[in-house]
Amino acid sequence: MSNNARFAEIAALAGDPGRASMLNGLMDGRALTATELARLAGITAQTASSHLTKMTEAGLLLVEKQGRHRYHRLASPAVAQMIESIMRIAAPEAVVRQLRTGPRDMALRAGRTCYDHLAGHLGVSITDALIDAGHIELGLDAGEVTDSGLALFDRAGVDIKAAAAKRGRILCRPCLDWSERRPHLAGAIGAALCAHCFNHGWIRRIEGTRAVSVTPNGHRHLRETFGVRYS
Amino acid sequence: MSNNARFAEIAALAGDPGRASMLNGLMDGRALTATELARLAGITAQTASSHLTKMTEAGLLLVEKQGRHRYHRLASPAVAQMIESIMRIAAPEAVVRQLRTGPRDMALRAGRTCYDHLAGHLGVSITDALIDAGHIELGLDAGEVTDSGLALFDRAGVDIKAAAAKRGRILCRPCLDWSERRPHLAGAIGAALCAHCFNHGWIRRIEGTRAVSVTPNGHRHLRETFGVRYS
DNA sequence: TTGATACTTCGACCAATTCCGAAGCATTCT
DNA sequence: AGAATGCTTCGGAATTGGTCGAAGTATCAA
Incomplete structure (x- = not known):
């Protein structure tokens, strides 16, 4: 995969409302379960599962299995900084x-x-x-x-x-x-x-x-x- | 529009291969014409025009009219930093x-x-x-x-x-x-x-x-x- | 074992978006 | 004026991708 395609892939992952909600919900550094994230984004568990799989495979999230729960968190501070930098561009409109x-x-x-x-x-x-x-x-x-x-x-x-x-x-x-x-x-x-x-x-x-x-x-x-x- | 929707909108804009090519092409801070950007992204002028309009309206790009050319450039260093931060996440795979x-x-x-x-x-x-x-x-x-x-x-x-x-x-x-x-x-x-x-x-x-x-x-x-x- | 909870996979539907051909507008060149 | 260039708008076709119901797997609790 070309470098540019990877770039688009990562950005596209953050570009879905449901996934965006999840990413923002994880911005405090905590690890949340799939169900919590689904509720947070206002989508069903199936849909959330699909999203979480994609983001994990792309390296945006890390997942830790604990009993019957799967805790998801941002893969690194670099991911948090990416989210913050997107937020910074998205914010002005909201201020107005x-x-x-x-x-x-x-x-x-x-x-x-x-x-x-x-x-x-x-x-x-x-x-x-x-x-x-x-x-x-x-x-x-x-x-x-x-x-x-x-x-x-x-x-x-x-x-x-x-x-x-x-x-x-x-x-x-x-x-x-x-x-x-x-x-x-x-x-x-x-x-x-x-x-x-x-x-x-x-x-x-x-x-x-x-x-x-x-x-x-x-x-x-x-x-x-x-x-x-x-x- | 909610804050989260704006976030997703901005990220989605960067999440299309064509638009990603253009954004990366503008990462040197120069201003390029619509035709140059279209060629760079490997798409037709019409498609490029549509993309450029969206990105300009969303505040990612600034456009300057000069004769029959329209020069597009990144709207601010903050946009450049956003692109760079996405690139940083997208890169590891490419290194491998x-x-x-x-x-x-x-x-x-x-x-x-x-x-x-x-x-x-x-x-x-x-x-x-x-x-x-x-x-x-x-x-x-x-x-x-x-x-x-x-x-x-x-x-x-x-x-x-x-x-x-x-x-x-x-x-x-x-x-x-x-x-x-x-x-x-x-x-x-x-x-x-x-x-x-x-x-x-x-x-x-x-x-x-x-x-x-x-x-x-x-x-x-x-x-x-x-x-x-x-x- | 039985039931409940957490999560995933499958399949089908629906909506959004990209894409380009054709045509139109604006500017410049001859 | 007429032609060429740069760019945009329109409209319709094709694809992608999110969504959820239904069903399946794994873990835990009685």
């Missing part, structure tokens, strides 16, 4: 027609996980607060954690040692938010921060979606520790 | 079946432009040389130009001032190469370096493709100035 967005969409805009880090209004707010306080610097191409940021993360107990392994300098990745149209903190640092928030009960996943809500406790800590003015 | 790759594919693997910067064996070789000499540092998430790199680019006449505007530090973006499976230099610095190579006749575009070849003059300068061992 914001009137039509339902409550579920609103929750996603307020806060969500983007595979392994935080996005939406929440993600951008945290990022803004870190920038304003001089804890990180973020350009279009890349970003960096400053010495004060390093101290802050250390004090707060966010484990960014793994990301620091390379050299002295801690670099991080900006990710353009499709709902806010502004960059938020991604990469290893973003992932560590997101994990920290979940582990300490600062944020909680809203049942069945990848939207997250901030707990009262989280509100307080985010404000006190990171200076987030989360409106 | 490398036996089947024709001469055109080989040229692309040797060196090509990735929208505005250099990729392929050429792009990776330059990046490796810069890293080895300590001119840049590149992590998975982000990279940075060192002081010695700053001096080198200045001495060589590569204009990276624009990218330096923000703050003192020069950050750069790594881009995972789909053919080499290793990162190469992208972002503003990568674009500036690529432009420099074209402007000085170090590299030349291979007619009708986005593959590039290194001129004898370019070979010498890349070796002497940047220490590239381009095999």
